[in-house]
Amino acid sequence: MTLTCPECEGPVLLTEPVRLSEVAQCADCSSELEVVGLDPVTLDLAPEIEEDWGE
Numbered sequence: 001m002t003l004t005c006p007e008c009e010g011p012v013l014l015t016e017p018v019r020l021s022e023v024a025q026c027a028d029c030s031s032e033l034e035v036v037g038l039d040p041v042t043l044d045l046a047p048e049i050e051e052d053w054g055e
């Protein structure tokens, strides 16, 4: 299914079945988008995760 990017309103393709917390990337603006709702499917900007886990 295709949703609308909340950032640039470009198309965002999601693989079905869509799951909560699934992350997709907008092809237009490269934003990371997280699925925050399923009925209807809602996208929100995913928080930027810095992969710096430390020790």
Ligand SMILES: [Zn+2]
Binding pocket: 005, 006, 007, 008, 009, 010, 026, 027, 028, 029, 030, 031
């Ligand atoms: Zn976008």
